[in-house]
Amino acid sequence: MQGFLNLNKPFDWTSHDCVAKTRKLLRLKRVGHAGTLDPAATGVLPIALGKATRLLQYLPGNKAYKATIRLGVQTTTDDLQGEIIASQICAVSLADVETALKQFQGKIQQIPPSYSAIQVEGKRLYDLARKGEVIEAPARTVEIFQIEILDWRSGDFPELDVAIACGSGTYIRAIARDLGIILQTGGTLAALTRTESSGFHLADSLTFSDLEAGTFQPTPPDAALQHLPSITLPATSAQKWCQGQRIPFMDITGTARVYHEDKRFLGIAQAEADMLIPTMVFEPIS
Structure with a gap:
């Protein structure tokens, strides 16, 4: 079995838990995932099966979320799973929030939460934080394509509740934290559901019950890579390419899917300097 699963990650499961459960249910050794979700988050977690694990790095990076942000509260983890370190009754209005959210549009500088999988000097921040060593990660550029208020509950x-469309590497917990800083109220993430990741959507997602029942079909490996241009090679060139040879090709540049003339998906190539260079051969030709 090979391809991708669009898994709806349950609450309180780590992404690693989901991989382990999938591996056990499907009796597969090679299982991986794209885009780690925190245990308290639910929603789309793309799972790769078999040789498709080699394609994870080529999936599109854009993501979308539905998040609930609570103002007036600060925690150690920037979500409700952490210890509350500050709390204050706040009198902010929806208009105040709408104005503040304008600062989260486009490319912004973001400092990842102290409890995160980011590595600093070879050590993950959450491991350091658990030992009492709170280290601030360096700011990095992330991109927010859209942030829309869905609901507002005063008190x-x-x-x-906000809908957020963003690029890879964006921490929604950090948005909640930084919104609280801008409003001078404190803020933390109260709930998070990923509605889209790597081209997979929540409405089409599978549960573990679906996997247990066997009522699913994996998404074909190349179907998840439709954002990449495709190249079809004649049989002779396809065989040479699968053997690691560079093939003259002038019609495209960048990363591309490669197909045999019989429509078989062969792998991923990098097209540059008028040559088609094998990057990952998915289906060798004997």
Whole structure:
């Protein structure tokens, strides 16, 4: 079995837990995932099966989320799973929030949460934080394509639901934290669901019950790579390419899917300097 699964990750499961469960249910050794989700988050977790694990790096990076942000609260982890370190009744309005959110559009500088999988000097931040060594990761550039308020609930500790479309590497917990900083109220992430990742959508996702029942078909490996241009090679050139040879090709540049003339998906190539260079041969030709 090979291809991709669009898994709806349950609450309180790590992404690694989901891989282990999938491996056990499907009796497969080679299983991987794209785009780690925190245990408290739910939603789309792309799972790769068999040789498709070699294609994870080529999946599109854009993601979308539905998040609930609570104002007036700060925690150690920037979500409700952490220890509350500050709390205050706040009197902010929806208009205040709408104005503040404008600062989260486009390319922004973001500092990842202290409890995250980011590595600093070879050590993951969450491992350091658990030992009491809180180290601030360097700021990095992330991109927010759209952030839209879905609902607003006023009160002593107001909450807002937002839909966020963003690029790879964006921490929604950091957005909640930084919104609280801008509003001078404190803020933390109260709930998070990923609605889209790597071209997979929540509405089409599978549960572990679906996997247990066997009522699913993996997405074909190349079907998840439709954002990449495709190249079809005649039989002779296809065989040479699969053997690691560079093939003269002038019609395209960059990363591309490669197909045999009989429509078989062969792998991934890098097209540059009028040559088609094998990057990952998925289906060798004997």
